[in-house]
Amino acid sequence: MAIRELPPNLVNRIAAGEVVERPASVVKELIENAIDAGASRIDILATAGGLGVICVTDDGAGMDASDLALSVERHATSKLADDDLSHILTLGFRGEALPSIGAVARLAILSRARGAAEAYEIAVDAGKKSALKPTALSGGTRVEVRDLFYATPARLKFMKSERAESAAIADMVKRLALAKPDIAFSLANGERTTLRLDPCPPGLIDHGLARLGRILGEDFAKDALPVRASRGKITLEGFAGLPTLHRPNASQLYLAVNGRPVRDKLLAGTVRAAYGDLLPQGRYPMLALFLTLPPDEVDVNVHPAKTELRFRDPNGVRSLLIGALRDALGKAGHRATASLSQAALERMTRPDVSIAPQPPSFTHRQGFYGREARSFGFAERAQAPLSPLAEPSADMRGMRTDDRQEAAYPLGAARAQVQDTFIIAETEDALVIVDQHAAHERLVYERLKRSFANGGIARQMLLIPEVVELDAEAAATLSSAAAELERLGLVIEPFGASAVVVREVPSLLGMFPVKDLLKDLASDLAERESEEGTRLIADRLDHVLSTMACHGSVRAGRRLTPEEMNALLREMEATPHSGQCNHGRPTYVELQLADIERLFGRR
Numbered sequence: 001m002a003i004r005e006l007p008p009n010l011v012n013r014i015a016a017g018e019v020v021e022r023p024a025s026v027v028k029e030l031i032e033n034a035i036d037a038g039a040s041r042i043d044i045l046a047t048a049g050g051l052g053v054i055c056v057t058d059d060g061a062g063m064d065a066s067d068l069a070l071s072v073e074r075h076a077t078s079k080l081a082d083d084d085l086s087h088i089l090t091l092g093f094r095g096e097a098l099p100s101i102g103a104v105a106r107l108a109i110l111s112r113a114r115g116a117a118e119a120y121e122i123a124v125d126a127g128k129k130s131a132l133k134p135t136a137l138s139g140g141t142r143v144e145v146r147d148l149f150y151a152t153p154a155r156l157k158f159m160k161s162e163r164a165e166s167a168a169i170a171d172m173v174k175r176l177a178l179a180k181p182d183i184a185f186s187l188a189n190g191e192r193t194t195l196r197l198d199p200c201p202p203g204l205i206d207h208g209l210a211r212l213g214r215i216l217g218e219d220f221a222k223d224a225l226p227v228r229a230s231r232g233k234i235t236l237e238g239f240a241g242l243p244t245l246h247r248p249n250a251s252q253l254y255l256a257v258n259g260r261p262v263r264d265k266l267l268a269g270t271v272r273a274a275y276g277d278l279l280p281q282g283r284y285p286m287l288a289l290f291l292t293l294p295p296d297e298v299d300v301n302v303h304p305a306k307t308e309l310r311f312r313d314p315n316g317v318r319s320l321l322i323g324a325l326r327d328a329l330g331k332a333g334h335r336a337t338a339s340l341s342q343a344a345l346e347r348m349t350r351p352d353v354s355i356a357p358q359p360p361s362f363t364h365r366q367g368f369y370g371r372e373a374r375s376f377g378f379a380e381r382a383q384a385p386l387s388p389l390a391e392p393s394a395d396m397r398g399m400r401t402d403d404r405q406e407a408a409y410p411l412g413a414a415r416a417q418v419q420d421t422f423i424i425a426e427t428e429d430a431l432v433i434v435d436q437h438a439a440h441e442r443l444v445y446e447r448l449k450r451s452f453a454n455g456g457i458a459r460q461m462l463l464i465p466e467v468v469e470l471d472a473e474a475a476a477t478l479s480s481a482a483a484e485l486e487r488l489g490l491v492i493e494p495f496g497a498s499a500v501v502v503r504e505v506p507s508l509l510g511m512f513p514v515k516d517l518l519k520d521l522a523s524d525l526a527e528r529e530s531e532e533g534t535r536l537i538a539d540r541l542d543h544v545l546s547t548m549a550c551h552g553s554v555r556a557g558r559r560l561t562p563e564e565m566n567a568l569l570r571e572m573e574a575t576p577h578s579g580q581c582n583h584g585r586p587t588y589v590e591l592q593l594a595d596i597e598r599l600f601g602r603r
């Protein structure tokens with residue numbers, strides 16, 4: 001067969017395959033054009049998941065008649081003044097979107113250039129252009145796309161449900177809106193407006209935080225840690241969610257580079273790495289981060305949809321991101337997400353889970369309120385349904401005065417232990433419930449990591465080496481990791497075919513059942529090996545330390561003395577990341593006294 005040049009309409013249809021993958025990509029291209037045109041408000045309508053009508057209206061600069069005619073031509077753009085691809089400041093630059101959309105749908109563009117007396121309209125139906133004609137429009141541009149993919153039935157078959165396509169459109173609008181907080185957006189589906197975002201004026205310190213709340217939820221806004229860092233000409237700004245706000249996938253990672261929302265593997269992976277062991281396996285944080293760098297430091301011309309990028313200095317970007325996130329998370333210290341306590345309170349107020357039947361000794365619970373609360377757990381100890389603290393001691397009175405100081409700490413003064421599992425503490429204006437195992441586990445883990453970083457984990461020799469029977473595979477896995485484990489304070493040797501002998505353990509761990517730890521370590525190590533041969537060593541070490549901490553920490557079910565409890569609280573306050581345990585669960589919840597009063601109708 002002889003070579004032939006393809007007709008323009010076919011070329012456009014082929015390009016459309018990459019540029020407009022689904023209705024949400026049309027929405028993206030049209031919003032980007034409106035943003036590039038300097039719009040201050042953008043209204044979007046999408047019916048039937050975008051397969052009915054997509055209509056995007058803006059109040060931007062508009063186009064005059066000749067520009068309008070050119071706009072639907074292939075590779076015609078107003079955004080590359082010279083032929084330089086290394087200084088792209090606009091979202092578009094390829095001149096492909098409008099002709100591609102016109103090739104696979106019924107497209108109409110109405111526009112009025114700023115200051116012009118007349119508005120014009122042009123239509124393209126499956127690649128067939130109609131002549132320009134005058135129309136009525138007060139300003140800006142309106143682009144209407146009907147029957148998307150009707151000209152390419154093969155593509156139409158790949159569309160997901162109307163609901164899924166609508167959701168993808170809403171997500172796209174949110175991503176763009178987040179990156180452009182000074183533009184007003186609205187999204188409607190033909191029946192109602194589903195999203196309305198007012199502009200957030202720039203210049204405020206929390207520029208965009210209000211919008212962030214609208215998009216990622218008020219929970220996020222409440223628990224977002226500000227992130228701000230720079231390195232050379234690269235700056236990073238935004239908000240990162242506390243690790244306890246994790247999600248099952250990366251859908252709540254909102255990342256923008258130079259105002260362009262991206263779904264970049266490098267960035268997403270880096271974010272995950274920065275949270276590291278603060279998140280449970282396979283979970284993702286919520287965050288919105290905006291990276292700004294000189295345009296020649298990043299290549300946006302990697303993919304026709306422009307959602308992928310290439311950085312000139314990926315390592316620089318990576319370390320800026322990791323440093324900034326670690327810093328923000330470190331500053332959060334023991335904070336856990338407020339939404340957890342909120343959810344707990346809401347459950348308490350639900351009538352079906354309220355305390356019924358009421359226990360006969362109800363009166364002693366009044367100690368929870370106001371001033372009286374100070375004595376709760378001590379004076380009432382005898383009848384209280386709580387485990388007593390240590391035996392009442394002669395210096396209990398003395399402790400009460402120390403108490404006042406303890407209560408001034410963020411996690412307050414320990415008042416009681418419930419079920420030998422939870423510590424109840426009281427601050428000046430809240431009640432704090434601590435999961436003693438979860439909290440201690442994080443503390444031990446952070447101590448282990450610290451001593452590992454500071455030159456090594458101190459070991460303690462077992463008086464009698466302990467032989468641990470496992471299966472052959474587990475014994476082999478552990479034996480092959482013996483050198484690695486020794487650096488972490490655990491000295492083992494193979495013992496026969498299916499056992500190992502433990503000679504030394506990290507002294508930080510105190511007394512604990514060694515056998516359980518070894519079993520867990522063996523299955524962890526095996527799992528990690530099969531998962532990915534190239535797992536980062538550091539990640540693997542962290543994981544071993546975390547497993548050790550889990551075994552070497554105060555278990556649920558151990559009775560603690562008041563001194564032990566207060567010591568635990570004070571150490572939590574001083575330890576980074578102590579708001580969640582190594583499995584990403586919270587270590588404590590805080591119930592505001594005001595909320596508790598509300599529960600009882602006192603407010």
Ligand SMILES: Nc1ncnc2c1ncn2[C@@H]1O[C@H](COP(=O)(O)OP(=O)(O)O)[C@@H](O)[C@H]1O
Pocket residue numbers: 029033034037058060061062063071072076077078079091092093094095096097098099141
């Ligand atoms: N909403 C709009 N307002 C003003 N001009 C627009 C608008 N949409 C498109 N244009 C013009 O049409 C041209 C072609 O648009 P498009 O095909 O998306 O390519 P690109 O955005 O890559 O330039 C743009 O360069 C711009 O000049």
Ligand SMILES: [Mg+2]
Pocket residue numbers: 029032033091092093095097098
């Ligand atoms: Mg464009």
